[in-house]
Amino acid sequence: MSDMYRDLILEHHRYPHNFGTLDPHDVSQEEHNPLCGDRIRLDLRIVDNKIAEVAFSGKGCAVSQAAASMLTDELIGMDLDKVREYGKAELLELIGLPLDKNPVRLKCALLSLKALKVGVYRYLGQHITPDELD
Amino acid sequence: MINAPFDVATTRSQFPILQLPSERPVAFLDSASSSQKPEAVISALANYYRTTNANVHRGVYQLSEQATFEFERARGRVALFINASHHREVIFTRNTTEAINLVAQAWGGTNLHADDVILLSQMEHHSNIVPWQLIAQRTGAVLRAIPIDGQGRLVLDNIDTLLQGVKMLAITHQSNVLGTINPVAELARKAHAVGALVLIDGAQSVPHMPVDVQALDIDFLAFSGHKMLGPTGVGVLWGRKSLLDAMPPFLGGGSMIKTVTIESSTYADVPARFEAGTPMIGEAIALGAAVTYLMDIGMANIATYEHQLSGYLIERLDEVHDVTWYGPPAGADRGAMAAFSMTGIHPHDIAQILDSEGVAVRAGHHCTQPLHVALDVPSSVRASCYLYTDTDDIDRLVRGLSKVKQLFG
Numbered sequence: 001m002s003d004m005y006r007d008l009i010l011e012h013h014r015y016p017h018n019f020g021t022l023d024p025h026d027v028s029q030e031e032h033n034p035l036c037g038d039r040i041r042l043d044l045r046i047v048d049n050k051i052a053e054v055a056f057s058g059k060g061c062a063v064s065q066a067a068a069s070m071l072t073d074e075l076i077g078m079d080l081d082k083v084r085e086y087g088k089a090e091l092l093e094l095i096g097l098p099l100d101k102n103p104v105r106l107k108c109a110l111l112s113l114k115a116l117k118v119g120v121y122r123y124l125g126q127h128i129t130p131d132e133l134d
Numbered sequence: 135m136i137n138a139p140f141d142v143a144t145t146r147s148q149f150p151i152l153q154l155p156s157e158r159p160v161a162f163l164d165s166a167s168s169s170q171k172p173e174a175v176i177s178a179l180a181n182y183y184r185t186t187n188a189n190v191h192r193g194v195y196q197l198s199e200q201a202t203f204e205f206e207r208a209r210g211r212v213a214l215f216i217n218a219s220h221h222r223e224v225i226f227t228r229n230t231t232e233a234i235n236l237v238a239q240a241w242g243g244t245n246l247h248a249d250d251v252i253l254l255s256q257m258e259h260h261s262n263i264v265p266w267q268l269i270a271q272r273t274g275a276v277l278r279a280i281p282i283d284g285q286g287r288l289v290l291d292n293i294d295t296l297l298q299g300v301k302m303l304a305i306t307h308q309s310n311v312l313g314t315i316n317p318v319a320e321l322a323r324k325a326h327a328v329g330a331l332v333l334i335d336g337a338q339s340v341p342h343m344p345v346d347v348q349a350l351d352i353d354f355l356a357f358s359g360h361k362m363l364g365p366t367g368v369g370v371l372w373g374r375k376s377l378l379d380a381m382p383p384f385l386g387g388g389s390m391i392k393t394v395t396i397e398s399s400t401y402a403d404v405p406a407r408f409e410a411g412t413p414m415i416g417e418a419i420a421l422g423a424a425v426t427y428l429m430d431i432g433m434a435n436i437a438t439y440e441h442q443l444s445g446y447l448i449e450r451l452d453e454v455h456d457v458t459w460y461g462p463p464a465g466a467d468r469g470a471m472a473a474f475s476m477t478g479i480h481p482h483d484i485a486q487i488l489d490s491e492g493v494a495v496r497a498g499h500h501c502t503q504p505l506h507v508a509l510d511v512p513s514s515v516r517a518s519c520y521l522y523t524d525t526d527d528i529d530r531l532v533r534g535l536s537k538v539k540q541l542f543g
Contacts, residue, residue: 004486005541035498036482037512059512061480062542108482 004097004105005062012066017073020055029119030058031111038064038108042115044075046123051075051083056115061108067095068112075116083120087132088113136442136525139435146522148172158492161527166310166338166471166518167496168360171424175363178423182416190415191389191406205415208422209405215425216355217346218372225371225378225405226418230337231261233356233371234304236408237333238265240381241354242302248274251299253330255280255288255316256508257309260501262335266304275301282508286312286461293324300330307339311500311516312461313444313469315339319350326351331377337361341428341520342469343437347372363428364421368414378404385410436521440470443519443528447472450532457535460509471518473500476535479542481515487541488515491534493527 022028022043030041038060045053054075056068074094078086091113092099099106121128146152149170152159162170182204188197190205206221213221227233246252252266256279263277270277280296281289286309297303303325308315322332333354339345340355341362347355354377359368373381383390383401387410392400401407428436445464451457451472459474476484485497496516499506506512517531 004490005483010541036480037499037506038480038482061482063482105482105486 165520229369
């Protein structure tokens with residue numbers, strides 16, 4: 001439990017960073033997990049192929065909300081080419097949770113990453129393969 | 135405060151999984167999803183493979199005859215368990231879901247027509263919704279649902295109106311989320327009065343209380359072995375013989391035929407007509423052992439004990455601030471389970487923290503999305519009991535919830 005609900009996760013859950021919406025935006029992508037009803041909307045403003053501003057909103061468990069909060073911090077200034085390389089391993093390292101043996105909670109953690117990937121690929125007019133969401 | 139009509143400690147000792155050496159034994163509160171198995175059932179399954187393994191209804195050799203005898207004896211035990219008037223009325227399926235699909239396809243495919251109504255309720259499990267949607271799409275029949283009130287009971291004020299045009303009333307005996315025990319006999323009487331048939335989803339009732347298909351005067355009953363101490367992979371459809379006799383096959387293949395030519399076939403009598411292919415022989419035999427185990431303790435005794443557990447569970451949950459539980463107050467029409475929410479804390483987080491405290495509960499929508507829409511929550515936590523649950527399990531749940539509050543408070 002201390003692993004899963006370490007202070008950082010609870011802190012981001014209580015006081016999420018970059019919480020809200022952007023209007024106007026270049027990317028707005030909503031993803032949800034039908035198993036538990038978690039919902040994340042991720043808004044981005046893109047300048048010179050870089051993420052200039054980011055905001056997320058939604059409802060869900062501590063893991064999904066904290067992961068979104070931490071991910072948005074990471075995204076500010078990120079080049080869109082780097083978004084393509086940013087995957088599950090990077091996100092899990094960022095949030096520091098041992099979720100390899102917990103596929104149900106892994107989905108919670110990855111919900112914001114899915115919104116990011118689907119949204120950015122759509123913005124770039126590129127097709128996303130299921131592999132890239134793993 | 136709880137006076138079990140049987141020795142719960144002895145019962146627990148008969149479940150190997152509850153005896154595993156562990157620093158922190160599991161308080162297993164997810165029996166509504168799938169129950170644990172007593173040694174008698176595990177042995178019956180293993181012994182079949184060790185001593186009796188052969189296909190049924192085929193061989194002329196002794197081993198096959200023995201397997202057939204045991205398989206058919208299990209059918210007889212199940213028939214006795216639910217007071218079926220004939221063992222041929224018991225069809226082995228994979229689970230409740232398959233049993234309901236069988237009726238929806240085989241009965242519905244022949245008897246439902248455009249604008250016929252299938253009446254369900256707002257509290258149904260997806261397994262008693264989706265099969266009816268599939269056959270409704272094929273036949274032009276329409277679905278209608280009995281609403282529920284704020285205490286999770288069916289609203290029956292307008293039942294006569296709701297029953298207009300109904301050909302099939304398919305409804306759960308006990309909700310897998312609210313714990314509500316529905317007045318099935320009364321509903322069956324009203325449905326029959328308008329010429330409708332009645333299918334009861336007994337997945338949550340048959341394991342926990344006496345269910346007598348003749349006393350309830352219903353037409354079909356579906357339930358699962360794995361929720362009543364039996365193995366996974368075996369379930370039961372009981373149906374009135376006259377109805378089953380008139381139904382076409384569900385799946386085609388071996389065992390379900392009389393004669394086959396390349397062009398056409400004639401079909402076997404019930405129940406073989408609905409048991410295409412090699413069945414789940416060992417699992418059915420083990421289900422027979424589970425039924426024997428339950429009957430030895432007595433379903434009325436189990437219901438009496440679980441009724442007390444239900445009261446204790448609600449009483450203890452009421453002590454935890456910020457817990458909202460769903461369903462009727464503890465009483466005769468509530469089973470020993472509770473789905474609940476805690477203000478501002480997601481059910482996944484609650485279940486995860488409880489797990490780290492050794493308490494196994496389920497979090498999610500429990501395959502009842504329309505019900506959760508009515509409850510106005512995306513998901514909930516569910517704690518559910520069985521005959522091996524004791525008050526200590528419930529106490530550990532409540533202590534775990536205090537931990538949740540500490541962390542998220």
